[in-house]
Amino acid sequence: METALKKAGLSAIYEKIISNQRLDAYDAKRLYEINNLPLLGYLANIVRERLNGDKTYYIYNQHINYSNICINLCKFCAFGKKKGAHAAYEMTIGEIVSKIEERLSEPVREVHIVGGVHPDLPYEYYIDMLKAIKAVRPDIHIQAFTCVEIAHIARMGGKSIEDAISDLIAAGLGSMPGGGAEIFSPRIRERLCPNKLSGESWLEVAKTAHRLGLKTNATMLYGHIETLDERIDHLMALRDAQDETGGFMCFIPLAFHPKNTELNGVSITGGVEDLKMIALSRLMLDNFPHIKAYWVMLGPKIAQIALSFGADDLDGTVMEEKIAHMAGGETSQAMTRKEIEDLIKQAGRIPIERDTLYRPV
Ligand code: V47
Numbered sequence: 001m002e003t004a005l006k007k008a009g010l011s012a013i014y015e016k017i018i019s020n021q022r023l024d025a026y027d028a029k030r031l032y033e034i035n036n037l038p039l040l041g042y043l044a045n046i047v048r049e050r051l052n053g054d055k056t057y058y059i060y061n062q063h064i065n066y067s068n069i070c071i072n073l074c075k076f077c078a079f080g081k082k083k084g085a086h087a088a089y090e091m092t093i094g095e096i097v098s099k100i101e102e103r104l105s106e107p108v109r110e111v112h113i114v115g116g117v118h119p120d121l122p123y124e125y126y127i128d129m130l131k132a133i134k135a136v137r138p139d140i141h142i143q144a145f146t147c148v149e150i151a152h153i154a155r156m157g158g159k160s161i162e163d164a165i166s167d168l169i170a171a172g173l174g175s176m177p178g179g180g181a182e183i184f185s186p187r188i189r190e191r192l193c194p195n196k197l198s199g200e201s202w203l204e205v206a207k208t209a210h211r212l213g214l215k216t217n218a219t220m221l222y223g224h225i226e227t228l229d230e231r232i233d234h235l236m237a238l239r240d241a242q243d244e245t246g247g248f249m250c251f252i253p254l255a256f257h258p259k260n261t262e263l264n265g266v267s268i269t270g271g272v273e274d275l276k277m278i279a280l281s282r283l284m285l286d287n288f289p290h291i292k293a294y295w296v297m298l299g300p301k302i303a304q305i306a307l308s309f310g311a312d313d314l315d316g317t318v319m320e321e322k323i324a325h326m327a328g329g330e331t332s333q334a335m336t337r338k339e340i341e342d343l344i345k346q347a348g349r350i351p352i353e354r355d356t357l358y359r360p361v
């Protein structure tokens with residue numbers, strides 16, 4: 001391996017990695033452009049095993065998308081719909097509670113709730129939703145609302161971000177998912193999602209949540225019209241934010257699915273690109289405890305290989321995923337515990353069922 005590293009001109013980067021030194025943007029570019037996938041995997045796996053050994057996490061969870069009505073209508077999204085559009089929907093709190101009640105006999109530990117940026121659902125809808133879920137299932141951890149939704153919910157209630165998050169925590173919010181980050185680059189946001197919360201504000205909301213004691217995740221949507229430099233800038237911005245607060249639990253690179261979006265001329269990412277992004281994320285985000293290979297978007301086979309390229313988490317059982325599937329995702333909408341555990345074991349890793357905060361259960 002040392003010869004291969006030398007031949008690829010990666011000896012200095014290798015030295016940094018094994019002595020646990022931070023990589024810079026120049027290193028990131030070198031690593032990505034070297035076009036030697038096994039070598040990149042080898043390097044990322046050093047960090048993966050240093051942080052998590054062979055442990056590979058998954059959670060028994062349930063997804064609920066309370067509404068797809070959205071005022072942002074981002075060009076990369078097939079899920080969001082204009083109010084009044086044929087496929088637009090919004091769930092009542094009673095309907096959301098029924099979704100929870102349907103699965104009371106199962107050991108669901110987390111409910112993952114996200115929706116569109118809805119023009120007129122009132123502040124109380126979000127607060128009451130959390131309270132109603134906790135009333136029927138007090139033990140469930142509610143991971144809900146991206147930073148984009150939080151900013152919108154606060155606006156609807158005429159509240160500061162701090163006050164809105166505090167109210168949501170008091171109503172039962174346990175943590176926040178990592179969506180809505182997309183790519184922080186203002187150039188790309190202007191082209192793809194001009195109405196959306198800026199990257200800078202996304203980071204501010206996440207840091208505010210962390211200061212209030214909430215853990216959150218972070219994502220990056222890649223494989224559309226962004227450049228490699230913009231991906232690297234995104235990773236560096238997250239690393240800086242994590243240095244400030246330490247509140248991110250996991251990073252999830254999300255491969256863009258073009259079908260049914262305004263970018264349907266863009267080709268879908270290949271397995272090589274997906275694995276390179278997992279590896280690069282693991283190497284650059286040295287202060288993120290976990291990297292998630294989200295099987296729903298990667299497909300179970302690539303997600304399984306990703307466990308040797310830096311990832312230590314597969315997300316979970318999921319159920320009723322809508323965002324990737326509306327954009328042409330062809331994976332099933334759920335996996336059983338056994339299917340997930342088998343994927344992990346076949347990859348030579350140790351499956352650990354976790355709760356949202358990565359405590360083994
Ligand atoms: O914010 C939208 C992305 C995200 C498309 O925190 C698309 O653990 C691909 O954030 N192709 C929502 N991606 C999903 C998400 C998530 C999923 C699982 C776990 C966690 C976590 C977070 O999906 C959106 C957006 O970035 N998205 N459209 C698309 N066509």
